[in-house]
Amino acid sequence: MLHRYGTDPAYNHWRGTVPGQHGAIQVRISQRNPTPLFGVGLIDAIPDEAIEAIARKKLPSSTGIKGRVSRLKDGRIGRFGWKAQTATLKEFVMSAASGEMGLELPEQHQAGDPRFPGRGANGLDMDANECFALVTFVKELPAPGAINPADDHEAVQIKAGADIFKTIGCGHCHTPNLGGAEGIYSDLLLHDMSPVLEDVGSYNVFVENQPNAGNEAGDPSSVGAAGFREWRTPPLWGLRDSGPYLHDGRASSIEQAITLHAGQGATSARRYADLSPRRKRQLKAFLKSLAAPTRQR
């Protein structure tokens, strides 16, 4: 995990030397926008069957949409992260503590420094109780809800926007409710979003020299982790407060995020582009009503 900034003055220079050929190893890097943590306890509690059921649901072939379950090597369903690469909230939080923050944990050890063999962490940064407390805290973070409209006019706009969202096919992937997570606006499935949104792929440290690390992108019968062009439908709850958008943060506005939809999302993006300015405003009013929780516990 390379951070954008480091505390060591030499860090930026060193960071620039990372991509490229190092001996037999070709290093490629790709940028990630951290996923919001709203309502992740509810996502953790969604039964596997609900995710499997929504993957079996057949949409008309004219939609061009077929999502698939992200299956991890051990057979469990992946549901967290941009590539649905992690099965449980506990693993998601622990891998962030270990990977993004470099902490030494009871079940996840830091790699040694290749320059100094035998030298490792001086001890645990968090013990098992502290790990449990951190996961519990994140699990309890409240789920977002829709804001209350300021007046009748806004209420009408939001309602009209919700109908448009459904009509132009956004809800095929961004399904409003899933297995008890009301208002999640995601099917948690992987979708082929075409080369427009492609990047170096899964989170494996070493990726075999195949375009999809064993998967046919977009082939719903393929099993295993996400291919280069596949992304998990991100939940839209809390959207108003979670920008920038898309897996690498390339969209600074909600509108940009929509127009960049390609592959399986192309049809609905085109239908969005064809909306009148008034209807676009209504759709955006609806999307902006999906706000982060305000009540702090």
Ligand code: HEC
């Ligand atoms: C084929 C499934 C699919 C359809 C249909 C679809 N989306 Fe998406 N949506 C996705 C995926 C997958 C991503 C993430 C892509 C990425 O990050 O590269 C995404 C990302 C987004 C984002 C950015 C969310 C974030 O947190 O970064 C917004 C906003 C969004 N979609 C809104 C819409 C709207 C509005 C429509 C209808 C016009 C729509 N989507 C139709 C699958 C879909």
